[in-house]
Amino acid sequence: MPTKETEKQYNELQKKHKLPEFREMDSEFEITDLEETNFLLMAIVRRISERLDFYSTMLEELLQPDTGNLYAMHETRYFDEDEKKQMYGLYAKLMNFNRQSIEASLVHNEKEEADFISSLFNEWKSLKQELLRFVKKMRASWKTEEADIKEDLGYLG
Numbered sequence: 615m616p617t618k619e620t621e622k623q624y625n626e627l628q629k630k631h632k633l634p635e636f637r638e639m640d641s642e643f644e645i646t647d648l649e650e651t652n653f654l655l656m657a658i659v660r661r662i663s664e665r666l667d668f669y670s671t672m673l674e675e676l677l678q679p680d681t682g683n684l685y686a687m688h689e690t691r692y693f694d695e696d697e698k699k700q701m702y703g704l705y706a707k708l709m710n711f712n713r714q715s716i717e718a719s720l721v722h723n724e725k726e727e728a729d730f731i732s733s734l735f736n737e738w739k740s741l742k743q744e745l746l747r748f749v750k751k752m753r754a755s756w757k758t759e760e761a762d763i764k765e766d767l768g769y770l771g
Contacts, residue, residue: 620646623654631655631728634735642738655727656719662734663715669745670708673701676752692755697748704744707737 624636624645633639639658640646643665648657677698679686693701711734718730 620648620654627655627728631725631732633728633731639735655724655731656722658731659715659718659727662731663712666708666712666715670705670712673705673708673748677702677705689752689755692751701748704741707741
């Protein structure tokens, strides 16, 4: 669906349901490239759900690392217990929204979908800042001394 058509369709739904501004939604969730559909809100819910899945899985791998997952085993060591508790709190928020998106898709009601989108968007900027804090520390963990490789590879042997 061309950008202008998506934007036009969204703006009509925005007025009806008091949704966030189109440009903000597009900036955060790239809604202009969604396939043409008569169910734009459902497509947006699905797009948001994909993001929630990605970020919650990323946190889950740190909170409960699989010994076969080398990067998670490496990164999880760089977080203390307090940070892991905070990470779990963020994970819980993401999972709540994830389950709310599933519920909205099962109900398949325009108002439920709009309520979900608005609710998530109202909290998205703060959720994103929390995620960013953890991601920066994850990235920084890879700038450590090469001596860490023995400990990382020790998990595999």
